[in-house]
Amino acid sequence: MKVLVTVKRVIDPYVKVRVKSDGSGVETANIKMTMNPFCEIAVEQAVRMKEAGVVTEIVVVSVGAMQSQETLRTAMAMGADRGILVDAGVDIEPLAVAKLLKAIIQKENPQLVITGKQAIDDDSNQTGQMISALMGWPQATFISNITVNGDTADVTREIDGGLEKLTIKLPAVVTSDLRLNEPRYVTLPNIMKAKKKPMEVIKPDALGVDVTPRLKTLKVQEPPSRSAGVKVADVKELVAKLRNEARVI
């Protein structure tokens, strides 16, 4: 079966994000970018399913600026077969991304779509669910396991109280949680091979999707900072502070 995986280019999770002084957003100039970690997990899952003989073709799709081609190349170095960039510029909202991806899905007809559970820049946690709703497909969010059995899949989801097991009909959308797998490192030979894999670039207009934002960002601010704490010498002092100063125990 064919799998479609969505990948987003984001600021590296280990970079300290700084809010611009004019409050218009966060600093992105000269900042290390990378594939959203949940998307790496999604790609890894598809590659493992291909290695296991369950999947025949992996298409990776990204919506963003031209630089997102690098992210698609990384996914191809991990083992994806081909890449599609929807060149929509920057700051596309999840609803618009989901509509663009729906248009691609209708052309590609995958049996399974894997997205990350959350993009670590906007922290929206919406896109997979939205694609699934627009397609009228089943969804399984926050999965830590998936096994395909013909035209259904058994999945385990990470929920607030523990784990949930579902059987979903295919085609479906699933979103990856952290413990689905541990993504592989890309190797130099595979990076070289990925350069030769096909990459298509499409404009949103060609897909007939209106990407006008629905949300206007009025300002972006630093969170309130905490007042400086005190170092205590030992456990006795800690307990005394908690009892008499903070009065929390």
Next chain:
Amino acid sequence: MAVLVLAEHDGKQLKPGVTNLLTAAAKLGDVTVLVAGTQASEAAQAAAKVAGVKKVLLTEAPIYEGSAAENLAALVLTIAEQYSHILGPASAYGKNVLPRVAASLDVQQISEISAVESADTFVRPTYAGNAMATVQSSDRIKVITVRATAFDPAGEQAAAPVENLAPGPDLGLTQFKGAELSKSERPELTAARIIVSGGRGMGSAENFKLIEALADKLGAAVGASRAAVDSGFMPNEYQVGQTGKIVAPELYIAIGISGAIQHLAGMKDSKVIVAINKDAEAPIFSVASYWLVDDLFKAVPELTQELSA
């Protein structure tokens, strides 16, 4: 304005956080609460008694077993057009259902708001809480998930009316196969007044007994960093952070946790933070109210002991 709240519950009670969500909802207009499940009448009665609730809609049907995102979203859609705002918790439950509702209504969901500025303007954390964005929505219906820790819980009132709402369609897309829910005598992580969390520094699942003993002494919930969960020391539902649970207890004690931004994202709004770490440079100290540089295997038993004195 008419506000619909999708309430999360366990059949009998509302989940912690729903009363906080109702505080946010009451700022926006007259609140109707939808309580749906296989059995939900007790939870609906509980919802009717939360201050600010004008009406409760109760829907009971087998098709709402488990998370049932597709069927729940379809149920919400049967009444969605009557409301200006549709709110749910920013929990695994709300995050599962509401984006489906939003996409079906062709609106852009506003995720995990931490403040209500006006009927169309909200504050939400982005980049693991490092950038607070104020956003204004132009959509005709605002679909919103709410970060519980950012709002105080609503009080009580004389019960509002509870009405039955007919089940929505059964889309038959997924089949619930069961859940493995953790059972614990300790308070629930998102509702606890005190949380004791352990990280990779704990070294093993066995060593988490030290955390549990301290938690029991304090009547606290237990939490964990991602590294502790990934290492198999604790199950996934204990993870605190950007991609785990967001907590803001009165007291959060972080033990053997370095303080990566993804962990801080889940706990830095706690009132008092205590950090115990043997590394004097650990970033967790930057958010700590009180910090102790010490070996946890010495300090934690000592702390448990000292609290018994």
